[in-house]
Amino acid sequence: MSASAPHAAEVQGTEVQGTEVFDAMESAIRTYCRRFPALFTTARGHRLWDADGREYTDFLSGAGVLNYGHNHPRIKRAVLDYIENDGVVHSLDLHTSAKATFLERFRDVVLAPRGLDYRVQFTGPTGTNAVEAALKVARRVTGRTGVVAFTGGFHGLSLGALALSATSFKRAASGVPLDHVTRMPYDGYFGEGVDTVAYLRAMLEDPGSGVDQPAAIVLETVQGEGGLNAAGTDWLRRLARLAAERDIVLVVDDIQAGCGRAGRFFSFEEAGITPDIVCLSKSLSGYGLPMALTLVRPDLDRLGPGEHSGTFRGHSLAFSAAATALELWADPEFEPRLSRTASRLEGRLTALAERYQAQGCEVRGRGMLRGLAFTDRGLASRVSSHAFARGLLVETSGALSQVLKVMPPIVIDDDALDGGLDLLDAAIGQAVQQTVQEETK
Known part of the structure; x- marks a missing residue:
């Protein structure tokens, strides 16, 4: 050895x-x-x-999941200390010191410096669950059911998230129809000669296109499972503008591209856009501990108590690890x-x-x-x-x-x-x- x-x-x-x-x-x-x-x-x-x-x-x-590598010593020490001090490990959505520390650090290190204001919804600890929560919020707020998703996209394997996902092999495993999604071409899908945001705009503005006004547009800015296609900054800005003009909830799935993987904490920062909802998971805990959350613009936070829940959304070991991982981001040299x-x-x-x-x-x-x-x-x-x-x-x-x-x-x-x-x-x-x-x- x-x-x-x-x-x-x-x-x-x-x-x-x-x-x-x-x-x-x-x-x-x-x-x-x-x-x-x-x-x-x-x-x-x-x-x-x-x-x-x-x-x-x-x-x-x-x-x-492992943006900070395996067993990062600083994060590992925080997890071990939490266990050794008999910290609350499982808490549903009860108030705990571990959750409070994470929320404060997430606000101070991530949201405030970027001028972002989101409510934090702790979902079940998987990325697909965070996407399901985003769909519920968008449909509740708009009263509409349809969603626009893109070629090459992957958003999870539970039925709502799978309906958004594009790969036929994975979709076929559902065993039921995957409805309420209109598939649109991602940036560059037809090559440089076709402006796919203009295509989407034309479909939404034409009452004869057969495309109904959707509740949400859901996308990854870099398609991790779909071939590493990266949307251009201009494309993202025009897409965000279109969503805002037509009162469509813009959801960025940052489950794989977020937490620094695409270069900044959020993958959409380079484009200068502010999504209405952001989904995070994978490297959020920084240690491979399951954790996911859905960031929701405050005025869109309209689901009532228990309308989206999960037994393991109060995973305090993940909170402790995530708060420590954010200390790395607080370093101005990081x-x-x-x-x-x-x-x-x-x-x-x-x-x-x-x-x-x-x-x-x-x-x-x-x-x-x-x-x-x-x-x-x-x-x-x-x-x-x-x-x-x-x-x-x-x-x-x-x-x-x-x-x-x-x-x-x-x-x-x-x-x-x-x-x-x-x-x-x-x-x-x-x-x-x-x-x-x-x-x-």
């Missing part, structure tokens, strides 16, 4: 078993373990170790460091795209939420497999898994980032060589 790796027994307190139990007992619905078939035991920062002591660089980051890291990542990926220009490689995304798209739609999956064999976890994105998704922790240092990207470079080269060999057989 690597000298820097924590001993498995220190973490698990039990003997490490094989993987047979998963095949024997776990549902066939599991996914990530099929792409990365190892028995992981310990993790720190950007690194994971398996039961054999092999070290891996993690550019998966829990699909956006965002400049993040910006420099994002620029370094963009530069390295741009160089890779130039090197593999013959494969149609192009960089997508924004900030630390990045992708490499290839003309050969099977290449990204092959790169992911070769990367894992070299000790790098990197997943794919898009309806056809056609984009390689690169998501290192946002706090990763330069040497670790470069080391992981060197592994990625080698994996791409190996996958390209394999493809060439297969094509010439």
Whole structure:
């Protein structure tokens, strides 16, 4: 085992078993373990170790949950102290000191400096639940039922959120019709020649279009699961203006792109827009502890007590971790460091795209939420497999898994980032060589 790796027994307190139990007992619905078939035991920062002591660089980051890496020491200490002091762990929506600390810090570190005024609705601890809450609010406020969502979007797998999501494979699992959603083309869907905001405006303004006035427009500013498509700032501004003009609730799903992943705390900051509702989850707790919330403009906060609820919305360990994670953002050097890291990542990926220009490689995304798209739609999956064999976890994105998704922790240092990207470079080269060999057989 690597000298820097924590001993498995220190973490698990039990003997490490094989993987047979998963095949024997776990549902066939599991996914990530099929792409990365190892028995992981310990993790720190950007690194994971398996039961054999092999070290891996993690550019998966829990699909956006681990923006601050695994077991961030400052956040871990706060969680351990809270437990050791017998802090209230589960509280429904009772008042607790942990929740008060989080709310105060969220107000002082995130909302106030950005001039934002939202009511905080604690939902069930998943992103899809935060989206469901947003839909209820928008429909209650407007009295309308329809929602506009976009090609390439992903918003969760419960039925309301799934109706917003675009991928046919996931939609098909619902077993029932997914209604009340009008699908519109995302920015760039038809290439540079078609203005899709103008298209949406024309459909809404034409009484003969067949598109009814919706309750809400729901979108991600960077489509994490839909191929790392990033909406342009002008497109976002014009979309926000259209929503305001027509009294449509604008909902930004910042579950994956938020909490710094797209470069700033909120992914919409660069565009200078203020959504009516914002959904947050994934990296909100900063430690992988389940937590989600829906930020609602105060005048839209019209759901009554219990109309959207959840047993685990009072998860005080997550509150404690999240409040500590926000201390990182209070450091005036945190965002400049993040910006420099994002620029370094963009530069390295741009160089890779130039090197593999013959494969149609192009960089997508924004900030630390990045992708490499290839003309050969099977290449990204092959790169992911070769990367894992070299000790790098990197997943794919898009309806056809056609984009390689690169998501290192946002706090990763330069040497670790470069080391992981060197592994990625080698994996791409190996996958390209394999493809060439297969094509010439």
